[in-house]
Each structure stands twice: as C-alpha cells, then as structure tokens.
Amino acid sequence: MNAYGLLLLAILSEVFGSSMLKATNGFKKLLPSLGVVIGYGIAFxxxxxxxxxxxxxxxxxxxxxxxxxxxxxxxxxxxxxxFNRKKFIGITLIIFGVILLNFGRVH
Structure with missing residues (x-):
C-alpha cells in the first residue's frame, strides 16, 4: 500500500474510532470501547x-x-x-481547503 493509501486507512480508522466514542457511554460499553481502541490503534x-x-x-x-x-x-x-446550510458550507470549505493544500505542495 502506498503512503496515501496508508493515510486514507489512518483517516478512516480514526473516523471509526471517533464515531465509536459516542456509543461507549463513557466507556461503559465494552464493544464500542474496543472499537475506539482498535480504531485509534490502526489509525496511528x-x-x-x-x-x-x-x-x-x-x-x-x-x-x-x-x-x-x-x-x-x-x-x-x-x-x-x-444538518443545515452552515454545516454544509463548513464541510465543503474543509474539503476545498484540503484540495488547495494538495495543489500548493512543492515537489
């Protein structure tokens, strides 16, 4: 797997781990808690x-x-x-910001 594939894996694993945080109920539920640990472990x-x-x-x-x-x-x-217009605009700006950073990288 190339470096950007690994970065994508890291991002998806972090999103999974972060999403599981809400389901842990303060780390009182075992399976979602394991999801957090595994997600962040793979991510890092x-x-x-x-x-x-x-x-x-x-x-x-x-x-x-x-x-x-x-x-x-x-x-x-x-x-x-x-989900409202402000969230849509915010998410869109984040994505465009990442795209702009990639166009601005020096080879």
Whole structure:
C-alpha cells in the first residue's frame, strides 16, 4: 500500500474510532470501547507509516480536514445530528481547503 493509501486507512480508522466514542457511554460499553481502541490503534500505526513519505504538515492537514468532514457526516447519518446550510458550507470549505493544500505542495 502506498503512503496515501496508508493515510486514507489512518483517516478512516480514526473516523471509526471517533464515531465509536459516542456509543461507549463513557466507556461503559465494552464493544464500542474496543472499537475506539482498535480504531485509534490502526489509525496511528497507519499514520506513522504514511509519514515515512508524506510531509508532516500535508499529512496532518489531510488527516484533520477529511477526518473532521467525515466524522461530521457520520454524526449526521448515524447519530441523526442536525444538518443545515452552515454545516454544509463548513464541510465543503474543509474539503476545498484540503484540495488547495494538495495543489500548493512543492515537489
């Protein structure tokens, strides 16, 4: 798997772990709690491997931006959190920000 594939794995694992946090009920439920630990474990391991190639600033911008946008979408989809124009604009700006950072990277 290449570095950006590892970064994507890290992001998806982090989103899974973060999404499980809500279901843990303060770490009182075992399976969601294990989901948090496993999700974050895979996320940080995959991120550490991606950082062998991807510059730290770029990796973190992609990680934070896409992770935030995807986590917001999980909240809307699975936890029935409200979705409105402000959230849509915010998620859109995050995604465009990550795209702009990728266009601005120096080779």
């Amino acid at each position: 391991y995959a991120l550490s491997l991606a950082l062998k190639t991807v510059p730290l600033g770029m990796a973190y911008a992609i990680w934070a931006g896409l992770g935030t946008a995807l986590t917001a979408m999980v909240g809307i989809t699975f936890y029935k959190e409200k």
